[in-house]
Amino acid sequence: MEECLGSVVAIDEPKKDHFLLTLRVPESFSAPLPGQFVMLRQTPSSTAEVNGFSLPRPFSVYDFTAGSLMILFRRVGKVTSWMAHLSPGEALFIRGPLGNHFPPPTGKKNIMVFAGGIGVAPMHFFTKYFRKENIRVFVGAKTDGELLLHDTFCEICNEVKIATDDGSYGRCGLVTDFLPTSMEPKTVIYACGPKSMLQSLSMMIPAEVDCHVSLEERMACGIGACLGCAVEIWTVAGEKTIRSVCKDGPVFPLKNVVWENK
């Protein structure tokens, strides 16, 4: 795996401050699997000399078709604000695909996907990739203005349910409210979203139900070299150990994640 140059094919703003970025990638870019991510950074372009220091930033793969990589991102700070102003033809460096991926839902009957906020990005790739109608998708957002992709999910899956914190769309409440109280065997759950959402799931899902979650942590390198993206994981022996989200993750079995109590 190396860094390659991608060039912007299109950039859209489906909802305010939320952008869909399509990048043309070279053939050398390996096809990513759902759950994997890339690190993006500016190229030392003509204006690079006036650009300040900037670490690369991690983004999940939202979609991939040969030669074309899509990223869904929310404008939250320095680099995403810069990215929001990209225009077709501009180049950026892409490092990836990085990290592990969601294990395929092979042999599972009941497949549930929980996506909170911008966490819909990798879950979109997941549902599209495995394209099973029997995947049930639950999407949550703070408010209608931040709700993304429910149409797209509806095209792929039979059952899509929406919750917003303020009730401006779908059910008023948390996406975790959709979690059934009892679950059939052969259930598997996949989730990505804010820490609070994953932590709720960890309290609600029985240990015997398979659940795989994609975690986020601040990253500098994305390749396991800086040890910046640490997460505590329970070992089989019941001990706490440190793993790197970028290399050992970002997908972990939910029951293995150690949640701090603060």
Add this chain to the structure above:
Amino acid sequence: MEECLGSVVAIDEPKKDHFLLTLRVPESFSAPLPGQFVMLRQTPSSTAEVNGFSLPRPFSVYDFTAGSLMILFRRVGKVTSWMAHLSPGEALFIRGPLGNHFPPPTGKKNIMVFAGGIGVAPMHFFTKYFRKENIRVFVGAKTDGELLLHDTFCEICNEVKIATDDGSYGRCGLVTDFLPTSMEPKTVIYACGPKSMLQSLSMMIPAEVDCHVSLEERMACGIGACLGCAVEIWTVAGEKTIRSVCKDGPVFPLKNVVWENK
């Protein structure tokens, strides 16, 4: 005087790495006098968040007509490389006009202008501003590729002489070679160019001949606040004193400038 927003009207590259920048300035921008300069800096635009720290940079006024300010600059480093990629419509901050100016050649019969390298910029404004055919202009450059504006000077003045270090255009040698060995009374000389050129002039021009030179020094503020742009100046009493190029200059009587001997 305040900082105002200017917007790029045009940017041309008359010679490789040399750019002519035309900026539209608001009415509040006072008309500059020849020898004055401006400080330019990036605006906190959409991409500013990824831009690093950057001090404003000083540039002489190359030309000014109501509402329109022209700068001639050479690409040498960080900010001038960024400026070289400006495109029409882009905005930048302009602080100025700053500094003092060349005293008018009132009552002088023999007016000589020496311009070395990018030092042609303020001398262009000077000759155009006073528009006397009897101004004799001497332009020097390292090589033809860096020679600027001799055509323009020819349009304004009767006598224009060119020297290049490598003889690729005009006389082979230094622009200071044009300095006559004896000078009539009522001669006044104006000069801008590299330190070495000004230092030669200081050794060649008799003390009784008026000569005004525009100096360069590293600047942070351009308004006399940082004391970064220090120059040693002889006082009337024959003592060395410190002056700020940005506020007390950039134009000084040549005979007052203290040249270090290293």
Add this chain to the structure above:
Amino acid sequence: MNGKINMEVKIGSLHLKSPVMTASGTFGYGEEFADFCDLNRLGAIVVKGISLQPRKGNPPPRIVEVAGGMLNAIGLQNVGLDAFISQKLPPLSRYNTPIIVNVFGEDAKEYTELATRLDGVPGVAALEVNISCPNVKEGGVHFGVDHKMAQHITSLVRRATKLPLIVKLTPNVTDIASIAKAVADGGADAISLINTLTGMSVDIKHRRPHLQNITGGLSGPAIKPIALRMLWQVRKAVSLPLIGIGGIMNATDALEFLITGAVAIQVGTANFINPRATMEITDGIERYLAMSQITDVNSLIGSLQT
């Protein structure tokens, strides 16, 4: 902006209408910025460092830009005490803003004399004693890095003046908290920190230092994390009012210092880039308070949760 928000802060007996001050050496003698700023809106103006005798400073080049900041080796050029009092101070008295005089001496005696002579001069609101300039050997660097000398100078100045006494610390030390404690013991009313970090930059084309003086003081965003850390260390060590300085370019930066525990902040290098920086920072703090529904800036100060 919002009439209901209190921006007034106190540094001992000194009342400032806003926590936004200017940093010594970056705002000239104030007047230079009158075209750009409403000087009346500033919490205080700290003028360029003054010594007993006028000083010529270092030969040029004196400044160079580096990544995230600049190096300066001005060498403490200044007009000297007499010219300051007779020429520079009077025009500043027109403004309704406290003038804080930054002073430095070559030896203990000079510090005492500066303090004595400035005591009672109309228009001088407080002293900021620079024991920390890294550019000039005589500029006090040996006072600022040694806690005994720092305490000694502070107590001498303390005895020589009734003016509010701010001592400004250098970051070029192993243990800033111990220097702060010494200065507090010496009788300072407040501590300002940080001055510049000593740095260097090389012109690879000519293989010589960019600065004629070889080294210079690093200022700007590059030093902000160090300044914040030192503020945090000093806050835990002493209970004096602290004035935060170092790389404050915008309101966000200023708020980081206030939240960490600075009762006021000084804007330095930012003034060169944006001469209206102090005004925009003041506006930005007010906006943040309004948005956070905080009616008194003092409730924000030191509110860091750890």
Add this chain to the structure above:
Amino acid sequence: MNGKINMEVKIGSLHLKSPVMTASGTFGYGEEFADFCDLNRLGAIVVKGISLQPRKGNPPPRIVEVAGGMLNAIGLQNVGLDAFISQKLPPLSRYNTPIIVNVFGEDAKEYTELATRLDGVPGVAALEVNISCPNVKEGGVHFGVDHKMAQHITSLVRRATKLPLIVKLTPNVTDIASIAKAVADGGADAISLINTLTGMSVDIKHRRPHLQNITGGLSGPAIKPIALRMLWQVRKAVSLPLIGIGGIMNATDALEFLITGAVAIQVGTANFINPRATMEITDGIERYLAMSQITDVNSLIGSLQT
């Protein structure tokens, strides 16, 4: 690139085919960069700091970006000496590049034991002793800021190993030259400098430090002027070979250090941004030498004109 240019430098008995090394903690255990770089072209690989026992490090967030650099509070997480020797070292032996092991102990005994146990381990070319980590109280910060302790640790390690001994200095000190002298007196073969400067950053939205550990180590371009100045000070104080570290992002930066007197340089934070940084820096140095018609990098080293 240009076959006629000599890039080989010597650090005591250690021969490096290029002055471009990697900085501890920023290049993993080397393998992570095998996809991006030709590891055989590196002067040396310095691995992540190793302690006797494995360490879990600090809770997240551990890193945050700041203007001109980043703060890290990894907390010296590492696999421990045993796992390092059995798992991490063997794959690195495939490369024709010296492996330098960065070590740190919680007390003097641990330093001695680390040195003793690494002495003679195949594939270990040299030791870099970190007496300077600012993140963890036990990480040696008390050794690196005190010249007596610095000398003590150096002489203990010296006695425990025949390997070339590099001691790495912390910049969080008043007088780096005195620490360097002490380390030289303790028997070091070379000195590397600098480690990170302690810094802090505040999240104004939540009014808490960005790092869970409150403070962290500042690295990146922001610290380059400080690193260069310290290199300059140390160069004047001791005659040992010096390894320059701090904010080296490109060949120009690396050249500044070589010209100032570093016989080799280490690339740190730059690896995160551009995993090919070491290769591009090597190319850039070679290009500069060719353009300057210098056939041996050693003629450039220390050529600063002042």
